[in-house]
Amino acid sequence: MPENATRRPDLRAVIEDNALQSVPLDQRRSGWSLFANTAGVGSTLVVLGVGAAVTFTAGTKWGLVVAVIAAAFGSMIGWAVGRVCQATGTSSTVTARFHGLGTRGSALASLVFAFMILGFLALENALLYHGTIFMFGWEPSTANKIGIYGVLTVVWIVLTTFGLGLVQKVSLLLTVVCGLLFVVVTVVALDKSAVSLADVWAYTPPQVGFTEITAALSIIAGIAGALALVGADFxxxxxxxxxxKILAVGGAIVVNIVVVAIGTIVFQAGNLVVAEHLADPTNAAQAASQAGATIPEKIAFMSSANPGAYFIVLSGFLGFLVMYAAQAKAQSLNTYSGSLALSNLFDAVFRRSPGRLVMVVLGNVIALLAIWGDILDRINSFLGLLGILTTALCALMIVDFFVLRRGAARPAERVEQFNWAGIVAMLGSSALASWLQDSGRTNLGFLVALVLCPLLYVALRSSLLPEGRGTSTVAATAALELAEKPTLRPHHDLAR
Known part of the structure; x- marks a missing residue:
């Protein structure tokens, strides 16, 4: 361990936050202190809407069964990929250098993950903008866009500039506040609608079969890969x-069970309240501002694309507070993970990185450009494919670490520039899974990628594309330093 490992890090080190290096042992934290990050990133209005979609599709009873299955799946994949990153001490995209893609090949992981996470940053910035102008009755205008998006961008940059310490404190505070507000809004929705918990429990759509149940599973479990990569960064x-295990299992339970249950109650009860509000002639202007020709279409639009406005209609200023409490923590976490992915991308492609602070700013600029270029719908259309790609990436890293390397972090002497077996397996399995899903042959494209990618990788690694074939190797750098060295703890401790 370096001689200065126990010293208080200077400001530059705090800002850089070990973006391209292994986290030193003296900076490691307990799982409970990290838990707020995985719980916070998934407890948003968007995920509440996803939870409601699960039970609207499969019915409340089957929807909750699907939620439990998704929680088990998310816990396993979250722990497994998190364990790989804990062993190396590096972020998810830097870890792909050692396990699955190679030093420069890890740029593929960064491209996929950064596109997805910054896409969420842009989409959820737009959610906050539309919710804000709805709350105050403002018209969409250039001035409002500059003002609101400008303030939001500055806040995300400030919150994530000073590393994990500040991000974690903000996430913990807002997760607690958000949880309390979710409970209050749930009570408000039940009270205003006169819908009982028994009514919610009894809900079943006209037709529920295998197709509907697998579709519901795809809705919630399809994002497990992305959530696992975010969790791995922590x-x-x-x-x-x-x-x-604490942060992976706890996060999966919050996202897949707690949030799904709350979303189910809020939206099943709240839809009646919002429908009455929009149908009232005195609210005709607000109703006209939401897409859709009928009240049900407007509610569907608000639930999926403008949930901030939905919660404001449901509970007034309380809903406005819920919107910001839920989204602010997620946006700071999105910016944080996005900056790590961009740091690895620049280092892998250009062999240098201008620093994580620049990547924090760049990530927010990219999000603003996506909003300005009016490409949010296009980003949204790619999220299904990106969900499959992130699941394949997780599976690739897991099988390399646990199967090929037998649970040992990659030795730091030499690393491949490109792990062609991993690249082919990830892209090939994702392409097939996406085609099967888009063609309607299965709803479970993420599951196809999860199974096919490791099988293909092991087969290629042991035959056509063994280690070192078609690529050169590079000497280890500071980014390849292992956090868990055999001299620091016994071998049986490493395998825990």
Whole structure:
């Protein structure tokens, strides 16, 4: 361990936040202190809407069964990929250098993950903008866009500039506040609608079969890969494998069970309240501002594309507070993970990185350009494919670490520039899974990628594309330094 490892890090080190290096052992934290990050990134209005869509599709009873299955799946994949990053001490995209893609090949992981996470940053900035102008009755205008998006961007940059410490404090505070507000809004929705919990529990759509149940599973479990990669960025700070389990399992339970249950109650009860509000002639202007020709179409639009306005209609200023409490923590976490992915992308492609602070700013600029270029619908259309790609990436890293390397972090002497077996397996399995899903042959494209990618990778690694074929290797750098060295703890401790 370096001689200065126990010293208080200077400001530059705090800002850089080990973006391209292994987290030193003295900076590791407990799983409970990291748990707020995985819980916070998934407890948003968007995910509440996803939870409601699950039970609207499969019915409340089957929807909750699907939620439990998704929680188990998310826990396993979250722990496994988190364990890989905890062992190396590096972010998810830097870890792909050692396990799956190679030093320069890890640019593929950064491209996929950065596009997805910054897409969410842009989409959820737009959610906050539309919710804000709806709350105050403002008209969409250039001045309002500059003012609101400008303030939001500055806040995300400030919150994420000073590393994990500040991000974690903000996430913990807002997660607690958000949880309390979710409970209050749930009570308000039940009270205003006169819908009972028994009514919610009894809800079943006209037709529920295998197709509807697998569709519901795809809705919630399809984002598990992306959530696992976000969680892995925080798992690099975990002390032990047990700490990784806490943040992975806890986050999966919050996202897949708690949020789904709350979303189910709020939207099933709240739809009646929002429908009455929009049908009232005195609210004709607000109704006209939402897309859709009929009230049900407007509610569907608000639930999926403008949930901030939905919650404001449902509970007034309380809904406005819920919108900002839920989204602000997620946006700071999105910016944080996006900056890590961009840091690795620049280093992998150009062999240098201008620093994480520049990447924080760049990530927010990219989000603003996506909004300005009016390409949010196009980004949204790619999220299904990106969900499959992130699941394949997780599977690739997991099988390389646990199967090929037998649970040992990659030795730091030499690393491949491109791991062609991993690149082919990830892209090939994702392409097939996406085609099967888009052609209607299955709803479970993410599951196809999860199974096919590791099988293809192991087969290629042991035959056509063994280690070192078709590529050169490079000497280890600071980014390849292992956090868990055999001299620092016993071998049996590493395998925990």
């Amino acid at each position: 798992s690099r700070y975990a002390r032990t494998s047990g700490d990784v």
